[in-house]
Amino acid sequence: MPDRDYTLIIDKSGSMSAPDQPCGKTRWETVQESTLAVARKCEQLDANGITVYLFSSRFKRYDNVTSDKVTQIFQENDPMGRTDLASVLKDATDNYFQRKTAGVAKPDGETILVVTDGEPDDRKAVMRVIIEASRQVLVNAIQD
Numbered sequence: 001m002p003d004r005d006y007t008l009i010i011d012k013s014g015s016m017s018a019p020d021q022p023c024g025k026t027r028w029e030t031v032q033e034s035t036l037a038v039a040r041k042c043e044q045l046d047a048n049g050i051t052v053y054l055f056s057s058r059f060k061r062y063d064n065v066t067s068d069k070v071t072q073i074f075q076e077n078d079p080m081g082r083t084d085l086a087s088v089l090k091d092a093t094d095n096y097f098q099r100k101t102a103g104v105a106k107p108d109g110e111t112i113l114v115v116t117d118g119e120p121d122d123r124k125a126v127m128r129v130i131i132e133a134s135r136q137v138l139v140n141a142i143q144d
Contacts, residue, residue, distance in 0.1 A: 004108040006042045007051040007092055008035060009085075011116035014056070016079035018117075027117050032074040034115070039067040046106075051092075056081030059088035061095075083118055086125035093133040100140065 016027045042050045049064040054077050062073055092112055099105040120126045
């Protein structure tokens with residue numbers, strides 16, 4: 001959809017360096033290829049690129065990522081650390097709601113995709129973030 005923003009939240013915890021069978025590539029290499037494909041597809045719908053988060057024990061956000069930036073992002077990062085999904089997911093949802101309140105979010109909202117190879121460190125914290133974001137979506141829908 002051309003009136004929608006896209007965000008990828010990608011796990012870069014230590015387990016992402018493990019090779020997957022039968023292809024022999026690491027999970028990190030596989031997710032890089034997939035991210036490149038998603039970025040190329042999204043460029044057709046949204047020329048200003050996608051938002052990419054890489055997370056482990058901490059997270060980093062890259063805005064306006066086009067396919068030509070994907071390789072650089074992955075070269076600058078190596079898998080390591082834990083799987084702290086809650087904090088990165090909270091940042092992504094808060095960022096969306098801030099943009100929506102400011103009137104700069106796309107009219108059809110945002111698609112947030114999470115790519116991970118395992119369980120988050122704190123499942124209950126992740127559930128709380130999702131529940132709170134869902135409530136905020138309902139509040140926004142009622143106000144609109």
